[in-house]
Amino acid sequence: MLGSIYALVALGYTMVYGILGLINFAHGEVVMIGAMIAISVIVAIGTGSGLPAPAVMIAGIAVAIPACMLLGALLERIAYRPLRDAPRLTALISAIGMSIVLQNVAMIVWGRQYISFPPLLPNEPHAVLGATVTGTQVLIVALTVVLMGALLLLVHRTRLGRAMRATSQSPALAGLMGVNVDRIIMFTFMIGSALAAVAGVMIAGYYGQAHYHMGFMLGLKAFTAAVLGGIGNISGAMLGGLALGVIESLGAGYIGALTGGFLGSHYQDVFAFAVLIVVLVFRPSGLLGERVAERA
């Protein structure tokens, strides 16, 4: 469940990396902004409007997605395109700068406190095959599967996807094929941001709250997931996200028992970064990656 959210966010990292060789560290903040906007919309129309909960929920997502796509396009245009030919480190610093800017903007707009997500989603547990799941969890996983399927279809079966893959292999050559490379790059940012918006709503809905700082840790973990799967590789991001979610949940669940209660489940975050270190040391190209060594 957590894994599907990581996977959605990781896709944004991996698509941008695949096409530009850039780690967009502001991507976690796009997730956060998506969550914030969705909550604002849901709160604004949700109280006493009499609309059914799913409709309110969909309205929130429907506003958050285009807003985040616009934000992603702006990020690309303002922070990355002018630096396209600059050394990679410059663009990386620009990304971290944008991340700080977005956090602060969110802090000014939505305040420093936790913002609670209205309880719209079904949370009563059901027993399925010996496991306990809630409607929300099922919804999240189902939506993730649909989005990933759509993305794979887009990338592998359409004209735009072909242009994206061509651009990622060689921007100069893609241009010679008549591909408007600038537009494809912007489009890539927009798709990643749309997925980030959905992920933001999911995670806010799942935990019932959002916070201006939530994108930071989530972004790092999704980045870990992307590296685990092989950064630049779309299927890898999906696999890495799901794997990381499972590792984290199992780790958090069993760490208490394994250490005799010395370490508790609040050490959950350790696992993601232990995974990151292990992957970077032993298999820097990730589970499905091939090209990272020459790129890094």
Added chain:
Amino acid sequence: MNVGPEPLLRVHGISKAFGGVQALSGVSLEIARRSIYGLIGPNGAGKTTLFNVITGFIAPDAGTCTLDGRRLTGEPVHRVVQLGVARTFQNIRLFHQMSALENVMVGMHARSTAGALGAVLRTRRVRDEEARMEAAAHALLERVSIAAHADAPSGSLPYGLQRRLEIARALASSPKLIALDEPAAGMNASETASLRELIDALREDGTTVLLIEHDVRLVMGLCDRVAVLDHGQLIAEGVPAAVQSDPAVIEAYLGAPAAPVATAVR
């Protein structure tokens, strides 16, 4: 220099320097519609630079190129393709991680229209366009006789077939002018012969061909007109027979006025 009333491509006063090296100085030429135009010259003469300028890959310091009266110079690369210029590369450049068919379909990008929304929603129109593109891409692969390898990763094809695939990909954008940069490089005699047939067939179909080639026999046998570059300057231009006996050309190739070029360049 006059090659008819209305040339397809007009190159006017192109100059380009890389640092202190003057790669091209004041090159002008005109290419007639439905002709095969050869561009020859010793290594480092500026042939590929001129190609890069015409295709919008690099911007010239001075001068303009116009295709059918439309200015190419200053347009971004993808616009130049849309206006009708396609090219291949001296060192083959394919999308190695894609199949041969997909390479050709990327080449069709400029001539297809499906947008983001349609692509996501898989509208009827988009699906029809995809099907049409795939059929057209297959036809192009047939045309260059590599249809049997449509689904093979392009990087795994033998060298001669990769060259053919590059030509098919360039043709995919339905260009008015196709620029081939040393298409016969590294080919054996029979491969060169079938390449020659292919280029001839392109002209028959109404495509204009600009050809850089070291294989002088191929150039002289195939081209309607030939231009010779040396040290970035156009030193001769005309029908093959005239160029072949031009003293300036002989000197460029041999370094001194000497024997007939026929023996020198063959």
